[in-house]
Every structure is written in structure tokens, then in C-alpha cells.
Amino acid sequence: MYNEIALDQININADPPTEEPARQHYFMAKCRKWTVAFAEKNGRLPQACVVNFGCQMNARDSEKLSGILECAGFMLTENENADFVIFNTCTVRDNANQKVYGRLGELNGYKRRNPHMKIALCGCMTQEAAVVQKLRKSYPFVDLVFGTHNLFKFAELLWTTLSAEKGMVIDIWEDTDQIVEDLPVERKYPFKSGINIMFGCNNFCSYCIVPYVRGRERSRKPEDILEEIRRLVADGVVEVMLLGQNVNSYGKNLARPVSFAWLLKEVEKIEGLQRIRFMTSHPKDLSKELIQVMKTSKKICRHLHLPLQSGSTRILEQMNRRYTKEQYLELAMHIRREIPDIAITTDIIVGFPGETAADLEETIDVVRQVKFDNAFTFIYSKRTGTPAAAMENQVPPAQVKEGFDRLLKVVQDTAREQVARSAGKILEVLVEEVNESDPSLVTGRLSNNTVVHLPGDASLIGKLVNVSLEECHGFYYLGRICKDLQ
Ligand code: 5AD
Ligand code: SF4
Numbered sequence: 476m477y478n479e480i481a482l483d484q485i486n487i488n489a490d491p492p493t494e495e496p497a498r499q500h501y502f503m504a505k506c507r508k509w510t511v512a513f514a515e516k517n518g519r520l521p522q523a524c525v526v527n528f529g530c531q532m533n534a535r536d537s538e539k540l541s542g543i544l545e546c547a548g549f550m551l552t553e554n555e556n557a558d559f560v561i562f563n564t565c566t567v568r569d570n571a572n573q574k575v576y577g578r579l580g581e582l583n584g585y586k587r588r589n590p591h592m593k594i595a596l597c598g599c600m601t602q603e604a605a606v607v608q609k610l611r612k613s614y615p616f617v618d619l620v621f622g623t624h625n626l627f628k629f630a631e632l633l634w635t636t637l638s639a640e641k642g643m644v645i646d647i648w649e650d651t652d653q654i655v656e657d658l659p660v661e662r663k664y665p666f667k668s669g670i671n672i673m674f675g676c677n678n679f680c681s682y683c684i685v686p687y688v689r690g691r692e693r694s695r696k697p698e699d700i701l702e703e704i705r706r707l708v709a710d711g712v713v714e715v716m717l718l719g720q721n722v723n724s725y726g727k728n729l730a731r732p733v734s735f736a737w738l739l740k741e742v743e744k745i746e747g748l749q750r751i752r753f754m755t756s757h758p759k760d761l762s763k764e765l766i767q768v769m770k771t772s773k774k775i776c777r778h779l780h781l782p783l784q785s786g787s788t789r790i791l792e793q794m795n796r797r798y799t800k801e802q803y804l805e806l807a808m809h810i811r812r813e814i815p816d817i818a819i820t821t822d823i824i825v826g827f828p829g830e831t832a833a834d835l836e837e838t839i840d841v842v843r844q845v846k847f848d849n850a851f852t853f854i855y856s857k858r859t860g861t862p863a864a865a866m867e868n869q870v871p872p873a874q875v876k877e878g879f880d881r882l883l884k885v886v887q888d889t890a891r892e893q894v895a896r897s898a899g900k901i902l903e904v905l906v907e908e909v910n911e912s913d914p915s916l917v918t919g920r921l922s923n924n925t926v927v928h929l930p931g932d933a934s935l936i937g938k939l940v941n942v943s944l945e946e947c948h949g950f951y952y953l954g955r956i957c958k959d960l961q
Contacts, residue, residue: 480546480659482507495627495655502630503546503659509637510548513558522557523549528575529565531754532718533598535669536626537563540597542659543629551661556585559593559633561619564600566684568856572600576614583616593636595619597626601647602688605859610643617643623689624648627655650690656699664907666937667750668712672700672738673719678757680784681795681866682827684858685720694719694726697738704745713937714750714905715742722753723760736764743774749939750905750922754780758806759797770814778924779810782822783850786841787834790827794863800837807845818848818893818923825882826855826875828866835878839885848893848923849950850886854879894925895947901957904942906935926951 485504492498513521523544527537565571586592594617600606602622619636625648636644675690726733751774769775788799857864904927910916917931942954
């Protein structure tokens, strides 16, 4: 099977191979020997906990970390009081960093009671030199720190950490052009999966730290992506989410360039695959060809996440977004005309340096015109090293808060109105889980990403069912399974 690597056939007494992924398989085998010895000594398997912070890309990376730990013989747990704990961090806004520091303090408490515990940190935060400095100085109990570019080396770093007596193992790379395929992955859901189609970002929006911590844009080869999806489908996956910071520029830098629209058409051909999602789209790169492909597709979900960031052309220019308010509006309206049942969601930042009440009005105007089905609204967070951090006209927090609340109200009103559009319809729901607060219900999503709760049990998980959408409760529906499609 996909995740099965014949570790017992690897000679771990020989020198490690130099090529990847064989080298990582070798270190997984070494770690496996360590976990077996641990189990013999302690009468139980060592436990490992992977904690994910941040976006879908991080969630996918966490599945890779889990896959490697499981292959190495660890038992995965959600309890942070484990033998090996790894935080996969996010640094897109400062509150994400603060959360990690707080949680590290809690881990230290566990480690005092279990001195053999190993603590690791990876992800976007660790790519910042100031963070590593702070860890060295104030968090010396952390055992392993590595970054986003060498995640594929995790098995090797894990071995170094397990076999080290003391001290922090730190391995941060500035950048990489390597894309290593064929490492194990432990999926959170058996029926749906994220797939990285590209890494990094070249856009350098002036507020954003991502290009600095994730490096330059690199696309995976289409044949590797398609092969991965085929294997996932053979393993029971019915929904895929193609992941990248800017999927619309997928394939531009390949030796044989292809477009994202072309890739989608190829993915659509995979038999057994039922739903295709993707994120994130940059408005400046979203092609008319892509809209046509979405329009005619039977599998691409009726959902487009199209970050606006600001509705003021002046602020957009300062943000280096490379589109105007009018261009965004024209694009969104074109999409709504071509695909009327589509849900458009967005990200908006409030309080970018120099933003005035008039600028915010422009943003609110776009929200009213486009009628976003959902919008993630963020308070601007100053990220050291980005051009916006050096801008002088930072907005006072009280003004930001006032604008944020005003925007949020409009966003919620329009979103509620949009979600209600589906009331009374019979639509397909992919059931994802048993409802957390009411076990007589299951929860799933419409093609347009709206959440639906319906009576049912765990046997429905991973199935596509036709649901009559009976009651709209603001942002979600209560429905009932129905045999015929309208
Ligand atoms: N401050 C606030 N929000 C930010 N985002 C990215 N950088 C920042 C920042 N410095 C938001 C953008 C992006 C989303 C993932 O995070 O809206 O689309
Ligand atoms: Fe950040 Fe802009 Fe790249 Fe998105 S497109 S990751 S906001 S730099």
C-alpha cells in the first residue's frame, strides 16, 4: 500500500544512502529500532503528538509528520503529554506566534515530570532568525527545531534527536529547490485529502511574511500530482483539495510549462474521484480559461476562495496586490454571471498602514457588491522584515478595532443572506463526521462548502448523499437525506 515502506529490508548498519527518499527511509528504519527498544523497556509503545497551527498547507505537512512518526513505530495521540511532541507552527500573524509560546510553556511542565520527553518545533515560525534566537535563550528545553524547506528530512532529524543525549538540534535552511516525493503520509480523513501542487510564493504582498518563510514558488510535476491523486482514490479518497499559496500560477515555472486550468482538466479525468477543491487563488492570476473549466466541470466544487485584502485601490497598491478595486469587482461579477450557484469567499485585512475610514468604506462597498458567501477578516499584524512593517503611518489599535467591527457586521449580514440562497433545495452533501455536540446527527459540506447537519450515523462518513436543506440557521443548514435530486 501507499504508506508501506519495507523498512525491515533496510540495512541500518550500513552508511546512510545519499539519495532521497531512500535516505529518509533508512533513518525511519533506525527510528523504528529505537521505538522497538523503547517498547521492550517500557512495556508500551512510545507516543507521539503532532499539533498543527495555521493553514491547510500546514495541515497537510502535519499529515506527513504523522506518517513518518507512525512508520517509525510511534503511536499517535492527541494528548500533548506524550513522549514526542511536535508543534507545526504558523507565523502569518503575531497572535499565532504568541499561542505557540504559551503552549510551549505548558509542554515544559509535562517535560519536568517526564524528562525523556522530546519536544520539536517546525513550520513557518522557525524560519525567522529572531524566533530561533528566542527559543535558544528562553526555551532551552526544546530538543529539535527545523524549518519549512527541510521537512522532508524529518526522519533524519528525528533520529538525530532520539539518539542525542542533550542539547537543541537546530536545522534551518534558507531556501530549497528540492521537492521530495514518496514519503509516508497519515491522513486525518480517509475520504478526503489535501495535495500540495506547489510550494512557496513569489508575490511579496507587502504585509505578508509567507514568501520569506516558504521561499520561492516551486510547482510539482503534473505526473507526480496525478499519480498521487490516483493512489489516494484507490485508497478511498473521494474529495481532493489542491493546495498552493497561489494555485493560479501553477506550472508557469516547470521545464514544460502548463496551466492550472489544464491540471484541473487532467485531475477531473481520474475515475472514482468525485470532488475537486483548490486554494488559494490570487485575483491577478485567475484566468478566464479557469472559469470556463470550472463552469463545465462535474467535479470541481462550486466554491472559489478569492482573497480581496482591501477594496481600496490606493491600499491595494500599497499592499502590492497588483489589481484595482474595479478589476476585482469585474472578475467577481464575471464569475457570478458564468457560474451563478458558486460561493465566493475571501480574506480581508483591516488596519493596513495608512488605511483611512474612506478606504474601509471602499472595502465595505466591495463586500456589499460581491456578496461574499463568507469572509475571513483579519486585523493587520506587523511582520518584521516585510515592507509594510517599515511604513510609518501604522493605524492606532482603537481605530482598527472600530473599523474591524463595522466590517464584520456587513460581512456577516451578506454571508447569511448568501447561505440562505440554498434553502429548500436538494443538494449533494459529503458527510465528514459525527456531529460533536449531537451524536444523532452527522455533519458534512455542500459543494459550495456550506456546512450541513443531518440525522445519520457513522456509516455515512465519506459518502455523498442527497440532502433536502430544510432549515437555514445563519451559516449552516439542518437537512434530511432525500432519495431524488431536484
Ligand atoms: N496581517 C494580517 N493578516 C494577514 N494575512 C497575511 N498576512 C497578514 C498580516 N501581516 C492574511 C491575508 C491572507 C491570509 C491567509 O492571512 O488575508 O490572505
Ligand atoms: Fe502572502 Fe500575497 Fe503570497 Fe498570499 S499571495 S502568500 S498574501 S505574499
